[in-house]
Amino acid sequence: MLKALLKKQFLETVSALFTSAKTGKKRSPIVGLLLAVLLLYAIGAQAYLFFTLSQSLCAPLVSAGLDWVYFALVGILAFTIACVMGALLSKAKLYEAKDNELLLAMPVKPSAILLARMIGLYAFDLLFVALVFLPAIIEYFIVTGFSVLPFAFCLITTLILPLGALALGALLGWLIAWLSAKLRAKNLLTYLVFILFFVGYFYLTSKMNEALSWAMANGNAMGESLSGVFVLRWIGEACAGDTLSLLFFVLLFGGAFALVYFVLVKTFLATVTMQTGERKRAYKERKIKRGSAFFSLFKKEVLRTVKGPMVLLNAGMGSILSVIACVLVLVNADLLSSLSNAVGTEEASVIVCIVACFIASSNVVTASSVSLEGENIWILQTAPVDTRTVFLTKIAWHFVLTALPTTVCAIIACAVLGTPFFTAVTVVLAVWAVTLFCAGLGLLLNLKMPNLHWTNETAAVKQSPSALLALFGGWASCALLIGGYFWLGAYIPAWGYLLAVTALFALAFSLPFVWVMKRGVKIWETL
Amino acid sequence: MLRIENITKAYGEKKAVDGLSLHIRAGEIYGFIGHNGAGKTTTLKACAGILGVDEGEIFVDGISVREQPIECKKRMAYIPDNPDLYSFMTGIGYLNFVADIYKVTAEDRQARIKKYADDFGLTAELANPVSAYSHGMKQKLAIIAALVHAPKLILMDEPFVGLDPKAAHTVKETMRALCDSGCAIFFSTHVLEVAEKLCDKVAIIKDGKLIKEGTMAEVKGDTSLEDIFLSLVE
Structure with missing residues (x-):
């Protein structure tokens, strides 16, 4: 017994890594x-x-x-x-x-x-x-x-x-x-x-x-x-x-x-059969407001993340790190000032930007967003809503959840460093571009490797190959920023480098985005 | 309202639905019966736009599901056999979400939610999260959500499973009232007594193929639907 x-426990743990939840067949050797x-x-x-x-x-x-x-x-x-x-x-x-x-x-x-x-x-x-x-x-x-x-x-x-x-x-x-x-x-x-x-x-x-x-x-x-x-x-x-x-x-x-x-x-x-302590609330009829389909879908993504602590704590780790980073930046302002004195304000701003990009790429919201639809996927599949709108709301939520705290963190750090205004703007733009790229990449990977049949939503995030690949893919992309600055830093100013990074990642985002909006739509329809 | 023309759907080598054709008109309650694995759910999912078909066409209100799925989905509602709903939403939150997706006006949704939630005895529970609902309550919520945009066609997969007798009675009354006002309902069931009493027409499917179809009188003749069903599928 x-x-x-x-055996069940083992299969549950490894199945998402080695077997496709959609077909039940082994993943390709590659x-x-x-x-x-x-x-x-x-x-x-x-x-x-x-x-x-x-x-x-x-x-x-x-x-x-x-x-x-x-x-x-x-x-x-x-x-x-x-x-x-x-x-x-x-x-x-x-x-x-x-x-x-x-x-x-x-x-x-x-x-x-x-x-x-x-x-x-x-x-x-x-x-x-x-x-x-x-x-x-x-x-x-x-x-x-x-x-x-x-x-x-x-x-x-x-x-x-x-x-x-x-x-x-x-x-x-x-x-x-x-x-x-x-x-x-x-x-x-x-x-x-x-x-x-x-x-x-x-x-x-x-x-x-x-x-x-x-x-x-x-x-x-x-x-x-x-x-x-x-x-x-x-x-x-x-x-x-x-x-x-x-x-x-x-x-x-x-x-x-x-x-x-x-x-x-x-x-x-x-313990497992314990009644929950949720208070039963009697419904009182109120005037109902109408919202757009996009807003409702976006709200649904927000609710799914914040109502499931394990989802937010795992998929939204970057946002939590951003909040912690904000506090650390404020507490250790001296450390940033000494960094600025040691390498120069512009260079320190690039370092801040790269750190913010690393933190932003730790969020894997889109990389688990398809899997998290789970057995509920029929609701959106039968709804009169364009699948592209569904994908846009997933990308938008990833962007908001990630960019909001990382932007605040980057702005605080730039303020502490005394970064020139235009350079600070390029820091923020670069963080946004990297966030968008990670959102697109995550959604692409989750559409390629969805797991709709999980026994616990933690498995859809933690044991998801798409989340793992998105995380490493994001980090690897950010690592390129370091190499790029070592290579180009001597020739172009910090703001120029960060603008180039913004353009590059915006372009890179367009690749998974176009794929998701074309091929991804077809995959979604067959899930 | 719903025209299924010679559809075939295969999973690998096995044909789940094989050359099926049906026509469900406005105002009809159309029962769809067959043994487990006969192809009922596959057919309903294909009509709902969840599954594509290998051959054939499905038209809703004269519009092709394959070519204009969104236009078709605007006109219909689908209730699966085991409605997994968003557990992180409250009942009213879910109904509002569905109403937003279907672009239902604030006045209409308010009136419909009140009517159907009262009918199904779910009004008091609407403020609670779906995660706290029993299976039957989820089924009721799924039915109310399906009705909130006043669809012209309702596809129901085993709608009576998990419902208490009162709710089952309300569903049957609602189905009849909707069809009397011009809606069409296509539903699968294993409860042959219900099908016999409720349906205007019935289709029996076996191994993906249609084996009998017509008005209730045409299909069962002088015997019971159960006898006919058993003699046809055995």
């Missing part, structure tokens, strides 16, 4: 290869980042005989990342799957359903832990030389650490699910939890460099302050080859997982 549930390369690139880039971090930490701490402190620090990092990512996924994955009723109606124990879903989450957590831990292990054995026992213990720690992150994440997911059901403002709660996590994550990562620098310089003091935290000592000493510490660590994390699993099993049925 568990095997069948795990698309599969492209996706595999992109995934490997993303994993490789993150692993390399953690490898360089390990390189700066390992030698000083190991030479001071503080091997366990090295692994304890890596452990904190891995645990935090896995915990944050796991907590964000756990509510949707454990409790809000569309197949809840289907599975509960079958002769399947709720404990098996929960276990299968938790194993699916464990795989995610393991991936995040491995991204941090494996590069750290490699660096450790480069420095110290290979030894079988510590290596085996390191691998065991890598496998066990996600259990603790899973236990904490699942518990938090349960708490959010319970509060969501009981509280009326459930969307607000989700946003609040996410923002708290996000702020916490940024705070921790911003302090991480500081802490690591301090750890390198004051290894012994760090060791003393960490030694009182038994869990960290056990993790560190287990990786350094201490059997007893490994035993304590395995017992603690394994026990924590077992305890959380036991508690969640007891409450699983009640």
Whole structure:
């Protein structure tokens, strides 16, 4: 039974990547290869980042005989990342799957359903832990030389650490699910939890460099302050080859997982079938206003995004980053001023523009907008509205959601830098052009790779190859801006370069736009 | 109002609809019956402009669905068997959305929403999100949304599934009233007793092919529709 549930869980996770939701057939080998390369690139880039971090930490701490402190620090990092990512996924994955009723109606124990879903989450957590831990292990054995026992213990720690992150994440997911059901403002709660996590994550990562620098310089003091935290000592000493510490660590994390699993099993049925706390409102007839079809379709796109927190938090990450960037720009105005002093105002304005473009290209609203129509697609397919109007509203919403905060952010940054007015205008125009290009590219990709049959809307965004490709495509395009400025910056002024970027991306936008309006319309009609 | 001319639709090797021709006139309630997988939903979706056909033509009010789909869609409404509606909208929000798309005047939509929501007992629920609706309530909302622009042709796929007896009765009364005022209704059903009592004409389809069509009296003769259906499809 568990095997069948795990197989379903696995297929659900990977099907969007390797199978076309439309035909049920495997994707072409080229698309599969492209996706595999992109995934490997993303994993490789993150692993390399953690490898360089390990390189700066390992030698000083190991030479001071503080091997366990090295692994304890890596452990904190891995645990935090896995915990944050796991907590964000756990509510949707454990409790809000569309197949809840289907599975509960079958002769399947709720404990098996929960276990299968938790194993699916464990795989995610393991991936995040491995991204941090494996590069750290490699660096450790480069420095110290290979030894079988510590290596085996390191691998065991890598496998066990996600259990603790899973236990904490699942518990938090349960708490959010319970509060969501009981509280009326459930969307607000989700946003609040996410923002708290996000702020916490940024705070921790911003302090991480500081802490690591301090750890390198004051290894012994760090060791003393960490030694009182038994869990960290056990993790560190287990990786350094201490059997007893490994035993304590395995017992603690394994026990924590077992305890959380036991508690969640007891409450699983009640949680997934819990009545929502939404207040029933009696309808009072009011004068109804008429709107245009375009405005109504646009409003529908807005509602779909803001009423589904997971959609906004995943597809609209760039907008959230923009708001955070606005605050950072205002708080760290000195940093921007020193950048301006170091490289010149015009050059600093180009850097600001490129950063804003990177943030803007993190939004993948159009890249999941077709998939999110899901089983509702019949409504628009039978409506007397031109498909091109539907596409225009999707592009328009992507543009508004992205360009509004990034423009504000860019204007604030330009004001802090003292950017000349005309150059500031070209900064904004370039951001708009890049946003439009990303919107067009995302819609094209989602029309080519739609997934209308998801069990959770998070899957339509997070596990969507089109969103992944749009994200990397956008970032790659922005990376060209850096290279372009290195090449052309010496010959043309900043405003000239940014105007050229605007023209280039406006032209580039026309390619997916024309495709979407011609070929895309035909694809939409056959979905 | 709806003329289906020799349409064929295949999925791979299998022909879901094979050379089907039907003519539904204004004022008629036309029942469409057949076993599971007979091709009813495919035909209805093709008429609604959701699916293209491989051969043949469909005309709504004399206009080709293939050539002028938007003009045809303005004149008709489609209600699927399992109406998945926008769960992120409220009931009234969804009705307004549909009315905007069909360019219904503020006065007309106000009057129609009031009438049909009252008829179906859904008025009190209109302020609540669709996500909080039961299957039957969604079905009622889908029916009201279909009627909000006063279509000339209504395509319904299993319209009675999930409705309580009172709502089913209201649907039948509404269908008759609409057709008496000149609307045409083409609907599929497995409830043969309802079809027998409600329909002016009926078509029986098997494996995508039309096997019997005509007025109720012509099709069933002295026996029941159920007997005729079973003898034809077995």
